[in-house]
Amino acid sequence: MPRVALYNMNGDQVGEIDLKDEVFGVPVHQQALHDAVTMQLAGRRRGTHDTKTRAEVSGGGRKPWRQKGTGRARHGSIRSPIWRGGGIVFGPHPRDYSFRVPRKVRRLAMKSALSSKVSGGTIVVLDELKIDAPKTKDMIKILENLKVNNKALVVTAERDETVYKSARNIPGVKPLSVPGLNVYDLLAHPTLVITRDAVAKVEEVFA
Template sequence: MEKKVFSIDGKELRTITLDDNVFGLPVNEDVIYYAITNELANKRVGTACTKTRSEVHGSNAKPYKQKGTGHARRGDKKSPITRGGGTIFGPKPRDFSYAIPKKAKRLAMKSILSLQAQSDRVVVVEDFTVESGKTKDLLKVLNNFVKDERTVVILKDDDGKIKQAGRNIRQLSFLSYNRLRAHDLFYGRKVILLESAAKNLSEFYKVEEEAK
């Protein structure tokens, strides 16, 4: 797949060939769903907690006699059928995280990249950074490619300066080429791919395929 490479000023510089094994695959919607669901589940805190009748504070005394009142028999005020009593089958702290096969996760990332490339949402930009770490300097670059839409920037490495410049931009996410997130990639309306990151992605997935 051929893509144009743009300068940070938005001018066309050259063309680059994107690896069809990463950006030209048929889109597998099922595995994308599994990957996104897995990421969301792994982010859940799982701290919701309710008290059972044994944990509710209150008297153990029988509130009224067993027979003759016309009410249902009741052992104590902590009964779940009493106002302020315990909760039946309520949530308890738990771990919602689980793992999916590496091959499935790898296929999901390549499917999303292929989907975004085929939808013409991927823009390849020459390598750049923001030495000042200032948001206004990063916005000068981004405004040449996006207009107030959810954007993902795929970096060639863990660039702290550019992340510092973009942390105040609400609709912007940064991903390193070797640590992609399915949720951010899939819902990004525009994917800005640094030129070196495009090459690194090809090498990264090629090495993984050879290691299988």
């Protein structure tokens, strides 16, 4: 059972916390991580790109010149794909790029991402995270106390508007609640800062 240090907002260690093996101690499954990230990024694509085929471009209703006798190649329309300004043959059209991977694979990917934070020593567990008023400098101070100097994902059990507004303007820092936790953000941010209540909720959902 993984055991990590428990810190307060001043950066002092106030104890240790045991994490469940079935969530924070599983072997990292690279293929599951790849599938989950690919699914998430594909779902973000708008898919609104479009090109016109020869049936959609304007003009071309008349044969540009007679079939024989001119010495030039025969053509039936100036909107042929081989003409400048003509239609596009295999261009993109609006489509939905999203797809789904099996639920078990998604859960395995989440557990693998969380376990990689524990095995890499890049998880910081807070006993609590409370800010009286939305102030970015207060969140910066807390991160400095925890010696978090790079990109960080700050996770709380429920959406806390004060924490969210205090952290959203810090470059490289992204606040999330447990319902919004995802594999891509876990991998994109080197450090995971998570509250003890959020750990319990994650274990409740994924154990």
